[in-house]
Amino acid sequence: MENNIISGTTRICGIIGDPIEHTMSPVMHNAAFQKAGLGFVFVPFNVKPEELKQAIHGVRAFNIRGLSVTIPHKVAVIPFLDEVDSLAEKIGAVNTIVNEEKRLKGYNTDASGFLRALLKEGIQPEGKNVVILGAGGASRAIAFILADRGAELTIINRHLAPAQEMAGRIFSFFRKEVKALELNRENLKIALDGADIVVNTTSVGMSPNAGKSPVGADLLKPGLVVFDIIYNPMKTRLMAEAEKRGAKIISGVEMLVWQGVAAFELWTGKSAPVQVMRESAIRALSSK
Ligand code: ATR
Numbered sequence: 001m002e003n004n005i006i007s008g009t010t011r012i013c014g015i016i017g018d019p020i021e022h023t024m025s026p027v028m029h030n031a032a033f034q035k036a037g038l039g040f041v042f043v044p045f046n047v048k049p050e051e052l053k054q055a056i057h058g059v060r061a062f063n064i065r066g067l068s069v070t071i072p073h074k075v076a077v078i079p080f081l082d083e084v085d086s087l088a089e090k091i092g093a094v095n096t097i098v099n100e101e102k103r104l105k106g107y108n109t110d111a112s113g114f115l116r117a118l119l120k121e122g123i124q125p126e127g128k129n130v131v132i133l134g135a136g137g138a139s140r141a142i143a144f145i146l147a148d149r150g151a152e153l154t155i156i157n158r159h160l161a162p163a164q165e166m167a168g169r170i171f172s173f174f175r176k177e178v179k180a181l182e183l184n185r186e187n188l189k190i191a192l193d194g195a196d197i198v199v200n201t202t203s204v205g206m207s208p209n210a211g212k213s214p215v216g217a218d219l220l221k222p223g224l225v226v227f228d229i230i231y232n233p234m235k236t237r238l239m240a241e242a243e244k245r246g247a248k249i250i251s252g253v254e255m256l257v258w259q260g261v262a263a264f265e266l267w268t269g270k271s272a273p274v275q276v277m278r279e280s281a282i283r284a285l286s287s288k
Contacts, residue, residue: 011040012062013267016047016077017056017070023243024281025068033151035273040065049076054183056080058103064268069106074137081106089255090173091144093137093265096263105169107266111145113259120258121250123225125198127149131191133214134201135162138229142199147174154179158202188219197225201214205236213237214226222246229255234285257281 015025029042046054074093083105096104135157147170157163163180169177181187204214225240231252239249257278264272
């Protein structure tokens with residue numbers, strides 16, 4: 001869309017969630033659509049859980065081209081779709097929908113976006129020892145794509161049961177043994193000793209608790225890759241300490257950007273203006 005003009009041929013994409021006010025997606029996608037001159041706009045929709053079914057029918061009725069899906073709908077939306085991509089189905093969560101002539105297909109670009117962020121840094125997951133902190137929704141998307149790509153996984157969580165449950169599911173889908181441990185200093189020390197990559201998917205270190213880190217600084221070392229999926233703040237305490245200790249750091253902004261890139265490509269069939277998306281996300285996050 002040039003000069004932000006909405007016309008009779010403008011195509012609509014959006015994001016559904018509840019709450020939705022803090023989403024970064026409209027800023028990122030509108031910047032990308034304008035740069036690409038594609039005649040698309042992106043809007044936020046506050047959809048309550050009890051209205052999810054009607055909202056999804058509305059996607060077909062209004063001929064909305066695509067949706068991002070965020071909390072609390074990523075799991076609940078699946079029964080209302082016509083098809084789900086096979087990895088998203090295994091993960092059990094969808095964060096992107098594409099409307100192909102009223103047939104709605106769900107994808108998980110949290111998973112593919114995380115992978116692309118790693119690959120862009122020149123890191124191939126196959127055979128790498130990866131420690132994932134946390135066993136919630138984001139952890140699951142990341143663990144499943146890493147298992148699919150042949151990484152060796154250890155999942156460490158404050159409560160052991162969700163980590164064990166995830167390890168069991170990964171074994172049943174991929175026949176891969178995954179270690180599940182409780183989050184404490186002793187287990188972190190053992191797991192990080194042989195690790196190539198550590199991914200933080202917990203909310204420890206997220207604003208307003210930016211002073212906290214899930215990992216003691218002394219356990220971080222050169223050669224380790226530290227990927228913190230938190231993007232607010234853009235540099236967490238974990239990342240700052242990892243950098244100081246000579247580890248390689250990857251910011252949650254990269255996962256945010258690459259999941260958006262993957263969605264943009266699914267909706268438009270074109271390659272995304274990645275740098276424009278990154279700059280707009282960083283600008284919006286800086287002014288928070
Ligand atoms: P997301 O969708 O971002 O993954 P989530 O599904 O709510 O969010 O998962 C939050 C994760 O952060 C969980 O692994 C949670 O651990 P528990 O399963 O033990 O609750 C973890 N988490 C949240 N607060 C934490 C804290 N103070 N210390 C350690 N882990 C924490």
